[in-house]
Amino acid sequence: MSENKEWPIWEVFIRSKNGLEHRHVGSLHAADAEMALENARDVYTRRLEGVSIWVVESKHIRATNPESSGELFEPAKDKAYRHPTFYNLPDELKHI
């Protein structure tokens, strides 16, 4: 047994219906992956929210450092031309 008595934290991703992607919905504690799936089922799908669950232990997620936000994200701010908003679309096209 490890010295750590707290269960590790897991991130939970749920696919709300077939064809859609899994989305992050929250996190929970669990001793291992199997328990994390069961806990996720009980905590996050009680109201019929999903048809599939992914869990991943939080420590495996590599995140960007907020201090680097400037160099990472700000350069994209003045590059509106990267949005494909300059096309004239026919009216029949929906959902674009």
Next chain:
Amino acid sequence: MKDTLYQYLLLLGDNSLILGHRLSELCGHGPSLETDIALTNHSLDLYGQVRSYFQYAAELKGEGATEDSVAFLRLEHEYRNVQLVEQPNTDFAYVIGRQFLWDAYHLPLMRHLMNSQDERLAAIATKSEKEASYHLRFSSEWVKRLGDGTEESRERMQKAMNDLYRYGHELFKASPEELAMEESGIGASLDALEAEWNDTVQEVLSEAGISIPDSPPAMARGKEGIHTEHMGYMLAQLQYMQRAYPSMEW
């Protein structure tokens, strides 16, 4: 016949009602947020089943009976649940042990009742089978985790099983109504269920490293309305509202 079926529905529904109430006592008191939600989910699953059984029972009884009057307005000796499900939430190992011994019976019971000659009972069982299946998966996992966990968790799981296992026998001691319902193809065969229960219990306990206690069966007669000392306290809480404010609705 109608009265036999009514009594059979009580035998089915009272187990779920009393176990559901026991689990509801854990709401806000589970050992972790996740298990707290899981156990109260189980409780709500069981209450859902109780409503189906008792709505049916109330129709059979007539005389203005409702699911609420069946659930809340009987006296202690009229409740026909087995003594296993009224055992208290002594600690998490007891909660899991009680749940596991019950689930190992409940799942095959639902699978048998899915083929009941009574269509309505078969429909209730078909819906409940998926819930029972998840409950058994959950409680089996926890029996193994506790049995195969730390020294303390193993000791507690073994102690809970030593105290609770002997109540398992009552599940298979057929009441007259259960025998009659089996003969008419409406109810399940308790002999068949006992064989399945034994297989599940032996398999999970052996994987958990928990030994099956050789204590003699408890002299339990809950199906006849004879309950342990815990039952009265539970009913006092369960029935309080309907007793204090008769016919109240909310």
